[in-house]
Amino acid sequence: MEPFVRHTGLVAPMDRVDVDTDQMVPKQFCKLLTREGYGRILFYDWRYLPGEVPNPEFVLNQPRYQGASILLARRNFGCGSSREHAAWAVRDYGFRVVIAPSFADIFYANAFRNGILCITLSEEQVEELFRRTERQPGYRLHVDLPEQTVADDAGLLYRFELDSFRKQALLKGLDEIGLTLEHEAEIAAYEQARRPSAQLYAEPGEVDFSLPAAS
Amino acid sequence: MAPRTLYEKIWESHVVHEEPGQPALLYIDRHYIHEGTSPQAFAGLRAAGRRVRRPDLTFAVMDHSVPTRNRELAIVDDNARSQFEALARNCAEFGVRLFDMFSRNQGIVHIIGPELGLTQPGLTIVCGDSHTSTHGAFGALAFGIGTSAVEHVLATQCLLEFRSQPMLIRVRGRRPRGVTAKDIILSIIGTIGVSAGVGHVIEYAGEAIEGLSMEGRMTICNMSIEAGARAGMVAPDEKTFAYLEGRPFVPRGKDFQLAVDYWKTLATDPGASYNKVYELDASRMAPQVTWGTTPGMVCDVTGRVPDPASFADPQQQKAVQRALEYMGLKPGTAIMDIPVDYVFIGSCTNSRIEDLRAAAQVVAGRRVAPNVKLALVVPGSRQVKAQAEREGLDRIFTKAGFEWRDAGCSMCIGMNEDVLPAGMRCASTSNRNFEGRQGKGGRTHLVSPITAAATAIAGHFVDVRELDVDLE
Numbered sequence: 001m002e003p004f005v006r007h008t009g010l011v012a013p014m015d016r017v018d019v020d021t022d023q024m025v026p027k028q029f030c031k032l033l034t035r036e037g038y039g040r041i042l043f044y045d046w047r048y049l050p051g052e053v054p055n056p057e058f059v060l061n062q063p064r065y066q067g068a069s070i071l072l073a074r075r076n077f078g079c080g081s082s083r084e085h086a087a088w089a090v091r092d093y094g095f096r097v098v099i100a101p102s103f104a105d106i107f108y109a110n111a112f113r114n115g116i117l118c119i120t121l122s123e124e125q126v127e128e129l130f131r132r133t134e135r136q137p138g139y140r141l142h143v144d145l146p147e148q149t150v151a152d153d154a155g156l157l158y159r160f161e162l163d164s165f166r167k168q169a170l171l172k173g174l175d176e177i178g179l180t181l182e183h184e185a186e187i188a189a190y191e192q193a194r195r196p197s198a199q200l201y202a203e204p205g206e207v208d209f210s211l212p213a214a215s
Numbered sequence: 216m217a218p219r220t221l222y223e224k225i226w227e228s229h230v231v232h233e234e235p236g237q238p239a240l241l242y243i244d245r246h247y248i249h250e251g252t253s254p255q256a257f258a259g260l261r262a263a264g265r266r267v268r269r270p271d272l273t274f275a276v277m278d279h280s281v282p283t284r285n286r287e288l289a290i291v292d293d294n295a296r297s298q299f300e301a302l303a304r305n306c307a308e309f310g311v312r313l314f315d316m317f318s319r320n321q322g323i324v325h326i327i328g329p330e331l332g333l334t335q336p337g338l339t340i341v342c343g344d345s346h347t348s349t350h351g352a353f354g355a356l357a358f359g360i361g362t363s364a365v366e367h368v369l370a371t372q373c374l375l376e377f378r379s380q381p382m383l384i385r386v387r388g389r390r391p392r393g394v395t396a397k398d399i400i401l402s403i404i405g406t407i408g409v410s411a412g413v414g415h416v417i418e419y420a421g422e423a424i425e426g427l428s429m430e431g432r433m434t435i436c437n438m439s440i441e442a443g444a445r446a447g448m449v450a451p452d453e454k455t456f457a458y459l460e461g462r463p464f465v466p467r468g469k470d471f472q473l474a475v476d477y478w479k480t481l482a483t484d485p486g487a488s489y490n491k492v493y494e495l496d497a498s499r500m501a502p503q504v505t506w507g508t509t510p511g512m513v514c515d516v517t518g519r520v521p522d523p524a525s526f527a528d529p530q531q532q533k534a535v536q537r538a539l540e541y542m543g544l545k546p547g548t549a550i551m552d553i554p555v556d557y558v559f560i561g562s563c564t565n566s567r568i569e570d571l572r573a574a575a576q577v578v579a580g581r582r583v584a585p586n587v588k589l590a591l592v593v594p595g596s597r598q599v600k601a602q603a604e605r606e607g608l609d610r611i612f613t614k615a616g617f618e619w620r621d622a623g624c625s626m627c628i629g630m631n632e633d634v635l636p637a638g639m640r641c642a643s644t645s646n647r648n649f650e651g652r653q654g655k656g657g658r659t660h661l662v663s664p665i666t667a668a669a670t671a672i673a674g675h676f677v678d679v680r681e682l683d684v685d686l687e
Contacts, residue, residue: 015533016533016534017530017531018409018410020509020647020649022647023650023651026655027630028630030251030252030279031251031280031292031295031298033255033258033298035255035258075410075530076409076443079409079410079509080441080649082252082343082344082360082361083251083252083361084255084343084361084363087361102410104410104413105379105414105443106359109360109361110361110362113361113364114363163236163377164236165238180240180367181371183232186232187371187373190231190242191372
């Protein structure tokens with residue numbers, strides 16, 4: 001995973017509560033085999049008119065938000081489906097940071113695993129950032145992960161909370177599977193210790209795993 | 216030992232390694248995978264030269280994109296076909312058991328897990344699908360994960376997880392006639408909101424929950440994610456044990472008794488505490504219909520589409536305004552005056568045999584209204600389909616003008632050809648009424664199977680309590 005330490009970028013506002021992952025990546029794009037190339041898909045149905053013509057009404061299509069790398073959002077961002085395609089799309093579009101008053105659990109976990117920093121601020125702080133973003137074209141924020149701060153050029157400075165595990169994982173670009181595999185001996189011991197409850201792992205009776213001709 | 220909740224007991228018995236302030240390394244007993252969210256996980260595994268650690272605890276099924284019409288025909292959707300082929304190839308290469316689309320045990324992953332007895336009390340169960348919360352109905356800890364986490368579980372049979380907060384939702388009272396498990400969970404979400412559960416695992420308890428069948432409890436737990444919760448659970452009881460006994464993966468004979476003895480220890484201890492507690496009364500609930508674009512935008516079937524101005528929070532006002540525009544609805548419209556174009560009975564929320572029996576009872580001897588362009592019944596699994604056909608339910612539906620299809624996710628998500636066209640209004644027994652969920656521009660109203668069935672007959676939403684039909 002790509003490490004994250006500090007980032008300065010243009011802020012784009014997504015002024016809607018409960019933005020679900022179906023909106024970020026509609027179902028028809030969940031049939032691909034790769035993790036790449038979802039940036040074009042992000043917010044597909046909101047972002048495009050028929051023929052994939054950019055909808056000028058949609059906020060991310062406005063000239064002033066081109067090149068944005070920090071997404072400012074409302075509560076419960078990323079609710080709904082567990083599809084990690086949503087996080088892939090957010091990242092591939094160019095966002096490195098999402099700021100919201102709250103995030104849905106699965107999206108939050110998926111985002112960090114893809115090098116996206118999700119910053120939780122209070123409703124009031126997020127409201128203030130919306131005001132500043134909308135008022136001032138070219139509004140940028142400086143995000144400092146080691147210091148856990150968000151700042152602008154006009155002196156605004158917010159501190160945010162983040163668990164130390166996700167912080168370190170982002171700072172170092174850690175691979176979670178690699179971390180877990182360091183505990184291989186403990187995993188094996190756990191499996192061994194649970195053997196007495198083998199009655200919970202019955203072999204199947206009459207179950208069809210095969211590929212018979214359809215009836 | 217301090218009294219513990221059901222959630223805490225299962226969590227603690229699965230911690231392999233834990234350090235303060237860090238996520239726990241949690242052991243996973245069952246890993247269900249499907250074609251939609253697993254290809255990139257297998258690709259990652261392959262790229263890193265890793266194996267599937269426990270193929271014997273990993274179970275694959277084709278469900279999200281499978282055709283529900285003639286499966287003998289070639290799959291015309293190239294992307295869907297590639298995903299099926301990838302899943303078959305990955306399962307063969309890594310030794311994972313696969314219920315492919317021709318297996319007589321095929322079905323929606325959350326229907327077949329319990330049906331096969333793979334899902335059992337006290338287990339940790341994950342799947343790359345947010346409705347994995349369904350399996351919590353058995354007193355298991357079951358939750359949805361993203362594809363990176365799928366890869367993690369394939370490689371290690373573990374997950375790095377932070378502990379959630381326990382939440383209790385107690386539903387007192389007796390369900391009135393015509394009020395189903397679906398109406399209870401929609402009422403709950405309408406009351407507590409779509410993000411009340413964030414960071415929490417919900418335990419459902421109380422007379423109304425205990426009174427539900429296993430099918431009903433699955434419907435409740437299924438939609439926990441729509442309240443924002445990581446998982447939903449119900450303590451296992453005699454109904455749970457009776458449902459499981461004799462199913463293919465459930466221990467038999469003496470082993471079954473040992474398992475039941477263990478399962479009986481899982482219920483929350485008296486005096487255990489929860490981070491949040493909600494109390495609702497089922498006896499005051501009515502059949503529910505959603506009118507907006509989140510499952511929390513819901514009201515009684517006898518209600519009216521609300522005025523955005525009636526909401527206190529300005530952000531919610533905007534959300535409701537947008538939702539009504541999308542849904543093509545005007546404030547003040549009586550729900551029962553809203554005509555529908557499509558009816559969908561299916562999905563991991565409501566496609567079990569009990570759901571189909573209840574819907575068939577409403578449909579029997581009647582005809583789908585002429586303004587309804589398509590009324591679909593999609594059984595949750597091929598086992599459910601076979602059972603329904605043995606009982607003659609398929610003929611009841613087809614005689615009334617419904618289409619009777621093969622098992623899969625179908626129009627809940629519209630990844631196959633069962634897509635709700637733009638501008639069409641659908642009474643659906645599924646779980647999400649998000650914009651475009653059933654098809655771009657489609658308008659979804661979430662309802663129970665009996666309300667969906669009655670709506671198909673009337674052509675508009677109806678109060679099933681008024682019907683002259685035997686309802687439980």
